Amino acid sequence: MNESAPKRLTLVSDAWHPQVNGVVRSIENTNHELEKMGLTVTMITPDLFRSMPMPTYPEIRLALATYGQIARKIEESAPEFVHIATEGPLGFKARRYCLKNGMRFTTSYHTRFPEYVAARLPIPKDMLYGIVRRFHNSGNGCMVATDSLARELETRGIHNLMRWSRGIDNALFHPRRKSEAPFGGLKRPIFLTVARVAVEKNLPALLALDLPGSIVVVGDGPARRTLEEKYPNVHFAGMLQDEALAKAYAEADVFVFTSKTDTFGNTIIEALSSGVPVAAFPVTGPSDILGGHEQAGALDDDLSAACLKALECSPEAARDLALTYTWEAAARQFYDNMLVAHGP
Structure with missing residues (x-):
């Protein structure tokens, strides 16, 4: 690792345990590989604060943290770089902190937030995409998993897109003998x-x-x-x-x-x-x-x-x-994106 490269990452995510989903697994596995590369990763997640169940989806908890609480958590972690994984209550407050303090940061587009919200509430998708566009364009890069998603988001006016693919634990997930019943x-x-x-x-x-x-x-x-x-x-x-x-x-x-x-x-x-x-x-x-x-x-x-x-x-x-997908390669993509966004 380059001695001048950032070594302390603070990662902010509204999606975290006990949720079981692709966002949580992607962050968790990438963090594991980043730490093997020598980075110190500090997570800011809903379990650190009081929370409430999300309307229409109580399994998801929404953090009730104030801006001051988020600011203190970021400052305590003394990051050289910040990554904001989600467009939720924590994500928006962390974004506000970074913009206010001139801290470079990246975001990632894990979930079709406009479609998911519109499926539950009578809110126009174009209005929601406006929020998403402002959120991601304010950072120094937005990480996406696939080329087709990048092309789609570009048509939505989201720029500075970076590839961050995914991996697989092929020792856990492997072919086994199938049972008769x-x-x-x-x-x-x-x-x-x-x-x-x-x-x-x-x-x-x-x-x-x-x-x-x-x-x-x-x-x-x-x-x-x-x-x-x-x-x-x-x-x-x-x-x-x-x-x-x-x-x-x-x-x-x-x-x-x-x-x-x-x-x-x-x-x-x-x-x-x-x-x-x-x-x-x-x-x-x-x-x-x-x-x-x-x-x-x-x-x-x-x-x-x-x-x-x-x-x-x-x-x-x-x-x-x-077998062409590995978390090591995915984490290297994430790290390289971080270096580009961090700048010289």
Whole structure:
């Protein structure tokens, strides 16, 4: 590491434990690799403050921190650089601090905030994109996971975009022998999805399909009870983590990614690493990962057709594609972005 390069990073995120999602996993794994590179990373997250449940999504806690509290936390960490991961209460106050004190910082675009809010509240997406645009353009770089997302955000007026890809723990997520009676005796083939059970994940696109075998949902969220009642033939396995999650992936014959609004799709590469071909819509995230890799998965506007095509794909090709993603490489991208934004 260059001796003059910043070694103390303060990372601000409204998404953190006990949430289980791609944002938290991406930050956690990147931090681990950055620390191996010699950086000291200080997190400012909602668990450090009083909080309240987010309306319509109580599993997410919103920090009730004041600007003064955020300012003190940043100053105590004595950062040489700040990264703001989310456009939430903590993110906006940290942004205010950096702008007020002339501190260079980067942001990242993990979540389609305008679409998620508009799905719950009657607020025009254009107005929300105006907020997002001002938030990210005020920093010294905005990190995005894929080229297609960067092109899309450029059309929205967001500039200075930087690539920060994702990785996979291929020692945890790996192919395993499939059982004859998976998930308590369900009929194969198994079409599995792993997601928050919430409106933005578009789960009915899979649950309503007439597919051979069985459909399994791993995850929890505010829409679970409603969907369980509406789709009684679907197996809801609840929240699984670590080894239990890895075993669930490996039992699947096809992994189905239903979302049209995710910015990447960490679960896609977890499935691929488990030797499970993927079916998805041809949208940002799935297209970036699966494009040009027809043996590892199938993209189709007709999700049923994609599922059936994926049954014919190669588990070996799926695994090989996943092995091209590492957290070490993702963290190096993040660090290089930080150096560019930090300036001489």
